[in-house]
Amino acid sequence: MKNMRVNAAQVWKEFEDKMVPKLRLSVIDRAVYSHLLRHSRLEGKPRIRFALVWLGQGTRLCSGTARKALRRLFHTGALRLIECNKNGHAVQVRLPEEIHALRASKSEARSQMEREIGLEERDFMQNAALRKAIHDREGGRCFYCLRRMARRNRCLDHVVPRASLGLNSYRNLVSCCHDCNAKKTDRQAEEFLRWLFREGKLNSLEMKSRFRALRALKAGKLIPAIKRAV
Numbered sequence: 001m002k003n004m005r006v007n008a009a010q011v012w013k014e015f016e017d018k019m020v021p022k023l024r025l026s027v028i029d030r031a032v033y034s035h036l037l038r039h040s041r042l043e044g045k046p047r048i049r050f051a052l053v054w055l056g057q058g059t060r061l062c063s064g065t066a067r068k069a070l071r072r073l074f075h076t077g078a079l080r081l082i083e084c085n086k087n088g089h090a091v092q093v094r095l096p097e098e099i100h101a102l103r104a105s106k107s108e109a110r111s112q113m114e115r116e117i118g119l120e121e122r123d124f125m126q127n128a129a130l131r132k133a134i135h136d137r138e139g140g141r142c143f144y145c146l147r148r149m150a151r152r153n154r155c156l157d158h159v160v161p162r163a164s165l166g167l168n169s170y171r172n173l174v175s176c177c178h179d180c181n182a183k184k185t186d187r188q189a190e191e192f193l194r195w196l197f198r199e200g201k202l203n204s205l206e207m208k209s210r211f212r213a214l215r216a217l218k219a220g221k222l223i224p225a226i227k228r229a230v
Helices: 007-024 027-038 050-060 064-078 106-120 127-137 178-184 188-199 204-218
Strands: 047-050 078-083 088-093 154-158 171-178
Touching: 027 047, 027 050, 027 088, 047 050, 050 064, 050 088, 064 078, 078 188, 088 171, 127 154, 127 171, 171 178, 178 188, 188 204
Parallel strands: none
Antiparallel strands: 047 088, 078 088, 154 171
8 A cells, every 4th residue: 555645634524424423433443543543644654553552542541442442443444453463563544435334335335234233243252052153164173174073172263363353253263173272372373274284284285275264254255154033
């Protein structure tokens, strides 16, 4: 993305008139987004690297509250996480015109809202029925190593670890064996799959299929079957 001069007045109007109501941003979400926008795009920088302590001080929020707001903003597409490590978070701050949900047609926006209400915002760690839906989606095999699993040997794993702001979304949870869960720890899924390949746990075709499945998962194509009442 090229550094471009931003019309601050226009951005603010779109933020208040479109982004806040359509993405249902809370006062805290608005404060965090505005602070990051101020120190990135309004200064000609498409990306910003920061620590949670700095963000909390700038918005007068505790680190835990700021972290939750970041997760919500990543989920809506207002922010894109580039990197998260001991040096902090590297984030792309998107202008209202760059957020897909705001550029969608009315029918697409309606479908998006229905997905959010019915699926996208569900916490799939919330109850046994939702957790079972993730296990059922994988068909009894470990998402990572593809081994068959007994019920007593399966668990749910965050593709993007919670430590890196991973959500309890169907896009970020997979059914896996206890062995893979223990060895993956806080690594990203892509890194762990490469490790499995190097260790001979996956062959080249299996690794390619896992990366395709991972892309489909993050794109929201691997939808678990759940009852409306859940």
